[in-house]
Amino acid sequence: MNSIPNTILEIRNLFKEYPGVKAVNGVSLKIERGLCFGLLGPNGAGKTTTIEMIEGITDPTSGEILYKGEPQGDRFKVECGIQFQHTALPEYLTVIETLKLFQGLYPKSAPLEGLIDTCNLGEFLSRDTQQLSGGQRQRLLLAIALVNEPEIVFLDEPTTGLDPQARRNFWELIRSIQARGTTIILSTHYMEEAAELCDEIAIMDRGEIIAQGSPEDLLHQHFSERFIRLPEHAVKGELKGISQPIHQSDGWIDITTTDVNSTITELLEQGVELSQLQVRQCNLEDLFLQLTGKELRA
């Protein structure tokens, strides 16, 4: 992490209204250089609209966006890399021609060999872009986003629709970009992805940020508890003398506890069979459920 934290991007009070819909409702953010920042939320939360306003693609209804302390302008366009959620590629061009097209649009550009290597495009360089697999396409889109050696990269749900293997590979790629000091802004509706990649996350719902911080801090802040889970048949008769809240459903008993040791001691004293006991930390899914009262992928 940088010793002197410096803000690369600052967003103040951003609003976007479409007729009848407040897509983004007063979002403010500060993003530090070199971080991987995750924007997390269900479909329709306003992630894409927020990102596209920052990218300068969509005009905000009101609010301020400052890149390195100035309104984003020509400099921002030169220094940022963009991958849309549904980026179309020009028809009739091959992978290498597409890369050269985008390379030619920037004053400064990364050597293509390095980029092809990093994003693993070597095998299908002369293939028509309309004939790529999902993973190949995402890698090409990422390569395009990186073609100008950007200081800041926007990735809007980059792994949606990829199989688990392709997703893991993509994560590796993103880590290697981050290792070069590039600031990454990533939107996702996969909690796991945010936990895996992001230094800081903001959780969005209905156009607003409802929580922000590092994944660890957020969990720590909202949950000091652990979940202990037992199958019902492990308990003979009534479960008594447990000082923590108990929730029973679908053949499982869930105990929420702040002190795992004493809860387990209490269970032992009751003669409960512990061989199938599970202890689980709260994860971002639980956090989201607690914050919004709804399942993330619902």
Next chain:
Amino acid sequence: MKRFLTVLHARNIEFVRDRSALAWGIIFPLMLMLGFALIFDSGDQDLYKVGVISETGHPFLESRYIQFIPFNDQSAAITKVERHQIDLLINPEQQRYWINTTSPKGYVVEKILIASGGPTLQQALVTGKEIRYIDWLIPGVLGMNMMFSALFGIGFVIVRYRKNGVLKRLKGTPLSTTEFLLAQIVSRLFLIMAVSILVFIGCDLILDFAMFGSYWLLFLVLILGALSLISLGLLVAARLKSDEVASGVANAISIPMMLLSGVWFSLEGAPEWIATFAKLLPLTHVVDAARAIMLDGAGVMEISLQLTTLLLMTLLFLFIGVKLFRWD
């Protein structure tokens, strides 16, 4: 400049690979041209046409297999002789006849006239190359091809880019609206000029049409005409997101323009308001100027009005098109 060249290059590759655009852009005009060649090359009827002024009789007028056409206006009739529309003009009252020194049919009809006996008439010679309908049609067809290529070529490409989100992605790069549009214009201009030259040469080989004026001036008219029509295409494509709508609008513009710009038939004698309306269409000025150069050998001064109009229309369309242009 680098950004402009990059987009231009990509656009050219795309055009060559897009089979349907290639077919419409190049094969269609060539087919059209061959069609004309077949229709107009089938040979004229072997009938001699002689213009007659005045009621005074002459034994020649009794000849068979000659069509005699009465005229009142002598100078108009002489022009017809110059253009080979009639083979000979006779005025028995003035005891004169006119033939075209370059017309073989005029030569034959003159022999018949002399052999027919009767009072000796005085010979008057005119010269002038034959103007056929096809000669009149060629400038119109060149202009029409240009119009379709400009309106549909530019319109469809930009609307398709907008529809599939390529434009939105380009908006996120330093590429400016002007650079992008300029690349589209130049790419299409090259194509249109290449096809026009090809059609021109091809038609000339097959039909040997009339060309009395300067090739450079004709080239200038075609470039200005192409630019004005491409700019009109940009204007159509400035905002539209659906290619069906774009196609409808392009048809709604191009078909009336094809009919009213005098491509196929002259608008002389049409109602005043149609003639006025036709002046608003860029194609009218392209066809007028090209015809003046090719058929009458007009110089730059004689077509300066058309050149200025085309230039102003281009600037106007471009200005509005760039102002209205949206990336998404």
